[in-house]
Amino acid sequence: MKTDKSCTEIQALIESVLIEGVTDARDRVGEHVAECDDCRKYLNDLGNLSILPRPEFTLPFPERDTFSATVRSRIELRGRVPERRPLFVSPVTQVAVLLLVVVSVFLYLARTDDDGRYAVSPAWYGEAARYDDPYAVADYTMLDNGIVAFMLIEPFQSDVSIPTYDQSGSIFGYELYDELDELSEDELDLFFARLEML
Amino acid sequence: MVTAERTDHELIERFLDGDEQSFNVLVRKHQDFAYNIARKLVGNHEDAVESAQRVFVKLYGQLGSFDRRSAFTTWLYRVVTNESLNLLRKRRVRRWFSFDESDQSMVATENDPFETLLETEKRERLMEALETLPDRQRAVFVLRMMEGRSYAEISQILGVSEGSLKASFFHAVKKLSTRMEKLYENR
Numbered sequence: 561m562k563t564d565k566s567c568t569e570i571q572a573l574i575e576s577v578l579i580e581g582v583t584d585a586r587d588r589v590g591e592h593v594a595e596c597d598d599c600r601k602y603l604n605d606l607g608n609l610s611i612l613p614r615p616e617f618t619l620p621f622p623e624r625d626t627f628s629a630t631v632r633s634r635i636e637l638r639g640r641v642p643e644r645r646p647l648f649v650s651p652v653t654q655v656a657v658l659l660l661v662v663v664s665v666f667l668y669l670a671r672t673d674d675d676g677r678y679a680v681s682p683a684w685y686g687e688a689a690r691y692d693d694p695y696a697v698a699d700y701t702m703l704d705n706g707i708v709a710f711m712l713i714e715p716f717q718s719d720v721s722i723p724t725y726d727q728s729g730s731i732f733g734y735e736l737y738d739e740l741d742e743l744s745e746d747e748l749d750l751f752f753a754r755l756e757m758l
Numbered sequence: 759m760v761t762a763e764r765t766d767h768e769l770i771e772r773f774l775d776g777d778e779q780s781f782n783v784l785v786r787k788h789q790d791f792a793y794n795i796a797r798k799l800v801g802n803h804e805d806a807v808e809s810a811q812r813v814f815v816k817l818y819g820q821l822g823s824f825d826r827r828s829a830f831t832t833w834l835y836r837v838v839t840n841e842s843l844n845l846l847r848k849r850r851v852r853r854w855f856s857f858d859e860s861d862q863s864m865v866a867t868e869n870d871p872f873e874t875l876l877e878t879e880k881r882e883r884l885m886e887a888l889e890t891l892p893d894r895q896r897a898v899f900v901l902r903m904m905e906g907r908s909y910a911e912i913s914q915i916l917g918v919s920e921g922s923l924k925a926s927f928f929h930a931v932k933k934l935s936t937r938m939e940k941l942y943e944n945r
Contacts, residue, residue, distance in 0.1 A: 571928065579903060602928070605935035612938075614904050615881040617797040618790045623807055627793075628785045631814040638815065650775065 566592065570599050578603075578610040766830035770821055781821075785814050791831065792838045798900045799842035801885055805849065809842045816841070836915040839901070843893050887937040895930035898923050 570592045576582040577589060593600040619627055766787075772780040792813050797806035817837065824833055888896055897916060901907045902923075909920040916923070 568924075572924070575902075575927075579906060602931065605931050608938070609884075609903065609931060609934055612884050613877045613881050615798065615885060617794045617806070619793050619807070620803075624789075627789045627807075627811070628782050631785055631811050631818075632782065634811060634815050635818050 567596060567599055570596070571602055574599065574603050574606060578606050767826055770824060770826070770830070774822055781818060788831075788834060789814075792834060795835065795838045795900070795905070796842045798885070798888075798904055799839065799897060800845055801889060805845055806842075809845045810838065812845075813837050813841050832911065832914065835901070835905075835907070835911075839897055839915055843897060846893055883938060883941050884934075887934050887941060890937050891930055891933060894918070895926045895933070898926045899930040899934065902927050 570589060573582075573585040573589050577585055589599075589603065593603050618624070623630075766784065769780045769784045769787075773784065789810065792810040793806055796809040796813075797803065800806050800809055813834070817834075824830070888899065891899065894916070898912060901912045901915065902909070907915070909923050912918075912923050913920045918926075
């Protein structure tokens with residue numbers, strides 16, 4: 561009786577021959593089982609089983625015709641909700657959502673107030689003073705709430721002043737931010753004078 | 759095969775996009791496949807129908823998680839096998855096998871009535887012998903011997919290592935062979 565590590569390999573070959581119909585391994589299996597009782601027994605056992613008719617089943621009538629309907633009714637009875645693909649995954653949905661967003665943004669930006677002006681800043685946008693003056697106000701923006709935001713050119717780039725109003729509605733003064741706080745009084749006077757020119 | 763799988767995938771895609779009818783088509787297409795596997799595993803018609811129906815009810819809610827890189831039938835093998843083994847465990851107290859003479863679901867392969875009778879008897883004895891196997895050995899034997907699946911595929915289906923599956927199959931063959939001999943001796 562021969563039993564060694566090769567038995568595992570031979571048993572795999574026996575399966576290949578009998579189940580998968582591989583013929584190349586027949587000789588090697590034959591040589592081994594001639595000396596190995598265990599593998600010969602396995603070959604006989606599997607061989608006897610492999611020649612048995614393999615059962616195949618199909619749904620008989622009437623289940624064949626009613627199976628699908630029964631599955632559907634059981635699904636509905638349980639109220640199962642299918643795990644659908646998330647809507648945003650669908651390319652069609654993605655395009656539709658993108659178009660909707662673009663159109664919405666366009667319509668929002670394009671809307672006008674009673675005076676026919678664009679309701680969203682920048683409502684007015686333009687030059688307020690000379691660019692050759694380093695302290696001049698370069699640009700201003702009139703927001704829809706009446707606040708004027710000033711954008712300064714060098715050396716006060718991106719600084720903003722917000723006007724405050726007195727009871728009559730006239731500009732009372734300006735709240736200055738960032739580098740404007742560091743201006744000297746003369747510089748601020750010049751700045752306010754420029755604003756008065758607006 | 760590629761075309762069939764593509765069709766399965768297309769049906770799943772359509773179903774996931776909201777086409778309920780595609781699911782019905784998928785069920786009708788694979789109902790015999792699911793029933794066939796379940797029948798071999800659970801051993802009787804009623805439980806096999808129950809198992810196959812449960813599978814599709816379950817699939818209805820889980821098709822979204824199906825990995826479309828793999829074949830649908832491989833996934834179906836796994837779901838049917840697991841569902842059938844679960845059913846077996848739950849109904850272990852019941853008699854598993856109840857073959858009767860008028861079993862219409864067994865596909866006859868011979869036209870000769872005498873041959874057909876012999877074949878049917880052999881099949882019945884094989885199925886009867888399968889009854890004696892533990893669940894895993896039964897599953898491995900059905901998938902390997904009757905369905906011709908490779909160990910790699912069965913490993914995916916059952917979630918068990920190939921080494922363990924080979925050992926289970928080896929023991930299943932030995933037990934079935936012994937059981938079949940006894941069955942023939944007693945008849």
